[in-house]
Amino acid sequence: MSEIPAWIQAARDQWRWRGQKRPPFAREPGPGQESVWDYPRPPQLAPDDREVIVRWDGLEVARTRRAIRVLETAHPPTFYLPWDDVARQLLQPASGSSFCEWKGPARYWSLVDGDRTLPAVAWSYPRPLPHAEVLSQCVAFYASALDCEVGGFKVTPQPGGLYGGWITPELVGPFKGEPGSQGW
Numbered sequence: 001m002s003e004i005p006a007w008i009q010a011a012r013d014q015w016r017w018r019g020q021k022r023p024p025f026a027r028e029p030g031p032g033q034e035s036v037w038d039y040p041r042p043p044q045l046a047p048d049d050r051e052v053i054v055r056w057d058g059l060e061v062a063r064t065r066r067a068i069r070v071l072e073t074a075h076p077p078t079f080y081l082p083w084d085d086v087a088r089q090l091l092q093p094a095s096g097s098s099f100c101e102w103k104g105p106a107r108y109w110s111l112v113d114g115d116r117t118l119p120a121v122a123w124s125y126p127r128p129l130p131h132a133e134v135l136s137q138c139v140a141f142y143a144s145a146l147d148c149e150v151g152g153f154k155v156t157p158q159p160g161g162l163y164g165g166w167i168t169p170e171l172v173g174p175f176k177g178e179p180g181s182q183g184w
Helices: 006-013 133-137
Strands: 044-048 052-056 059-064 067-071 078-082 091-100 104-113 116-124 138-141 147-150
Touching: 052 078, 059 078, 059 138, 067 133, 091 116, 133 138
Parallel strands: none
Antiparallel strands: 044 067, 052 059, 052 147, 067 078, 078 138, 091 104, 104 116, 116 138
16 A cells, blocks of 8 residues: 555544644653653654563563564553564454554454463554554554563553553653543
């Protein structure tokens, strides 16, 4: 797909905040911190060499130093992990799908270990839109049902249940998904 269809461009155009200027309600970052309000739209896909670990009740699901952080205005980063660094045998296709105006059509994955299942806890973009192609070889996980770490720090899931961002100590918000954030 070389040209973005009008309906996707219309979805992209509706965003008010695009990282050029922080809104008055955004918290000021301190030394060594990042404001999610400085992240751009369209999102930036940034390599991150910190060690990322995902565990499910003690079972290691993924470990990498080759994550891709997706940095998008108002959102804590979503960490996409290379399939090569994931225990892929634990993942089975889940029902459902969604579409991101920046990344494209998403496919969902469930974790399965024996008779245990954690439904739709991960997603991937097998055929991403232009400028997100690097994500085609990666998968992301919702931190709410898993134990996730970045650089030795425990991750806090992005609020709201819909989004998959990971809050790490260097981030300041407020974050999309918090009460009152529907219009961001």
